Amino acid sequence: MRLEVERRTLRLAGALHSSFGPVRERQLLTVALTDSDGVTGYGEAAPLEAYDGVGIASVERALGRYRAVLAELEGTDGAALLDACRDVEDLPAAIAAVDLALWDRAGRRAGKPVAELLTDRPAAEVPVNATLSALDRAGVAEEAAEAVRKGFACLKVKVGVGDDAGRIAAARAAAGPEVALRLDANGAWSVSEAVRAIESLSPAGLELVEEPTHGLKAVREVRERVAVRVSIDETAAEPGALGAGVADAVCLKISRCGGLSGLLAAAALVRASGAEVYLASTLDGPLGIAAAVHAAAALASRGPVAPCGLATLALFEDFDDPLPVREGRIALPAAPGLGVDFP
Numbered sequence: 249m250r251l252e253v254e255r256r257t258l259r260l261a262g263a264l265h266s267s268f269g270p271v272r273e274r275q276l277l278t279v280a281l282t283d284s285d286g287v288t289g290y291g292e293a294a295p296l297e298a299y300d301g302v303g304i305a306s307v308e309r310a311l312g313r314y315r316a317v318l319a320e321l322e323g324t325d326g327a328a329l330l331d332a333c334r335d336v337e338d339l340p341a342a343i344a345a346v347d348l349a350l351w352d353r354a355g356r357r358a359g360k361p362v363a364e365l366l367t368d369r370p371a372a373e374v375p376v377n378a379t380l381s382a383l384d385r386a387g388v389a390e391e392a393a394e395a396v397r398k399g400f401a402c403l404k405v406k407v408g409v410g411d412d413a414g415r416i417a418a419a420r421a422a423a424g425p426e427v428a429l430r431l432d433a434n435g436a437w438s439v440s441e442a443v444r445a446i447e448s449l450s451p452a453g454l455e456l457v458e459e460p461t462h463g464l465k466a467v468r469e470v471r472e473r474v475a476v477r478v479s480i481d482e483t484a485a486e487p488g489a490l491g492a493g494v495a496d497a498v499c500l501k502i503s504r505c506g507g508l509s510g511l512l513a514a515a516a517l518v519r520a521s522g523a524e525v526y527l528a529s530t531l532d533g534p535l536g537i538a539a540a541v542h543a544a545a546a547l548a549s550r551g552p553v554a555p556c557g558l559a560t561l562a563l564f565e566d567f568d569d570p571l572p573v574r575e576g577r578i579a580l581p582a583a584p585g586l587g588v589d590f591p
């Protein structure tokens with residue numbers, strides 16, 4: 249099989265602020281995987297080093313090693329091809345790019361959307377949250393009102409970045425009482441800081457607090473001490489985290505799980521532990537977001553999926569969003585494969 253890799257850059261219209269720092273542009277690696285049948289599948293890696301320490305150079309290097317391995321192989325046994333790649337280097341973000349291309353290829357060959365290869369009755373659409381990125385109260389209020397006008401039922405606010413209380417109060421006042429408010433601290437707090445912050449912020453009415461602190465033990469302690477629902481995101485990468493049952497929900501990402509196959513297996517573990525799942529990305533490009541939409545649509549046929557952090561393509565500048573959000577939902581693409589082309 250022939251693997252081609254291309255580096256692309258997408259600029260955000262405005263900087264996005266988290267407790268790990270601002271993000272202004274995204275460098276992506278788009279991969280094209282072609283077998284002797286001539287059918288090409290496309291995948292993507294979108295590593296975000298500031299977030300989880302995985303840099304684009306290391307993903308590019310791993311994909312170069314996979315290229316050599318895949319050149320020697322043929323066939324449609326995706327699991328065996330991924331195992332061969334993992335044997336030379338097990339880097340989930342790079343494995344995910346190949347996994348996505350394999351699923352895209354399989355869908356194109358079968359003439360079906362990927363979600364229909366994953367389950368018999370995928371959901372037709374996936375609920376998504378808006379992310380409020382302004383660092384000041386007036387800006388957050390404006391963004392919240394705009395998101396509610398557009399039909400979003402869940403708004404996410406990054407916390408641990410300054411004036412959390414003021415911005416959350418502003419978001420609630422502008423959004424009205426019905427809309428779900430989700431916080432994401434990206435692990436900025438210690439256990440005692442998290443407990444204090446959540447207690448003081450919870451009168452605003454919170455859907456859940458994501459990654460209040462890092463680490464299974466610490467998250468479990470926070471959850472035992474607050475009345476608000478708690479989820480893990482970064483901590484989901486810890487060994488044994490998926491089935492640990494320390495949180496009410498677990499945020500899963502295509503890149504961290506090594507692609508669609510890994511994500512579905514991870515979701516099964518989470519659900520068996522009694523926790524809920526939802527998906528997000530690290531500001532992926534269109535192929536990564538599309539893959540997450542297919543996975544979420546498949547998961548929704550077997551249980552609840554909380555609003556997903558996938559409404560981020562509209563944040564890119566000079567970019568024609570192939571997965572537009574309507575009334576707080578992204579429709580499952582109908583075309584074969586992942587159903588989007590990188591424009």
Ligand SMILES: [Mg+2]
Pocket residue numbers: 432434458459481482499
């Ligand atoms: Mg997060």
